[in-house]
Amino acid sequence: MSRWAALPAELDPRVRQLAVRLRRLKDHSGLSLRQLAARTGYSAKSWERYLGGRSLPPREAVEALARVGGEDPTRLLALHEVATDAWGNRHGAAATVAEAPVPEAAAAQPEFLSADATGARSPGRSLRIALVAGAVALVLAVSTAVFLVVRLAGGGAQEHPPAPLAATGTSAPASASAPRSAPLEGPTYSCRVERIDGRWYAGNSRTQDAILANGHAGPEVAEAQCLLRRAGISPGGIDGIFGPVTERAVKQVQKQAGLVVDGIVGPHTWKALRG
The missing domain is CATH 1.10.260 (434 Repressor (Amino-terminal Domain))
Structure with missing residues (x-):
């Protein structure tokens, strides 16, 4: 035994x-x-x-x-x-x-018996593994260097993704690459408020359902700002840029109208503004 x-x-x-x-x-x-x-x-x-x-x-x-x-x-x-x-x-x-x-x-x-038959790792196999690992490391190093060169050469490229578009695709986002301290050059808006068929319009957009949120810009935003001012709530300047001041004004009108207070202009908020 x-x-x-x-x-x-x-x-x-x-x-x-x-x-x-x-x-x-x-x-x-x-x-x-x-x-x-x-x-x-x-x-x-x-x-x-x-x-x-x-x-x-x-x-x-x-x-x-x-x-x-x-x-x-x-x-x-x-x-x-x-x-x-x-x-x-x-x-x-x-x-x-x-x-x-x-x-x-x-x-x-x-x-x-050969090294492979007894389960031991042969020197030739170890050498092949080492060579493969070295080649992979070299490819990664070269790829990283090329990536850095491209990034440095294209230093003027946009570093941050733009703000999301409105759901209807009608509002353009504010530029994310422009310095915050420098004002954006863009169109000027005015408020020519008039009542047509029982609804208020300010002359910038006739939309009833555009989705607007903080970070959007365009005539629809200017339209909402004008209608907010008509309702006696200050949205800040009529600049067509949806910022924090405009968002607070939207929340205030939503609260007054008994809507969900989320600071996002949608069909229900447009109905309250054009009321």
Whole structure:
């Protein structure tokens, strides 16, 4: 009877159960690891990892050990399937990559197996990984440098996205790139308020449903400002720019009209203004 080393403490109970059953079957067969390798086609070092709980054996290896031990593989394969799920969840990947069986001559001499067959990482593979990682790092560095050059060359480009357009698309947003201290040059608006068919109009726009909010600009904003002033609420200047003062005035008229107070001019607020 072999004296087995303790299985890893962090090993999942389902994987542990499979490893214990495989150990018992190996002991029952009376074969050494070299003899087991020669009979199954899997190297002695591979079996050392499987039976030590450091690697999950492929299905074919489990079936081969069952045949060697004279046992029906059905139960072992069922345990292997459960252990495969547990191993995949533990490592966050597929349960195991099946190792290709090695010829009997090579299995009898595990010291001559290639590094890939025993699970060790070959120097050539490590070199390829290092070269790929270096190439990726070089591409990222070049891309970053090109991006910085383009940004510096286009220093006059707009740095901030414009304010959102009104839902109807009729109001143009105020320029986001202009300095706050410098007044925007634009059209001048006047208030020529008159009542037509029972509704008030100020001569800048006849809209009934344009959606206006803080940051918008245009004749519709000037129209709302004129109608706010007609209602006795100061929107600030009649400049066609929807700013904080205009927003406060809109909220005041919404409150007076019993509307939802959100500071956004929509169909209901237009109806109250043109009332």
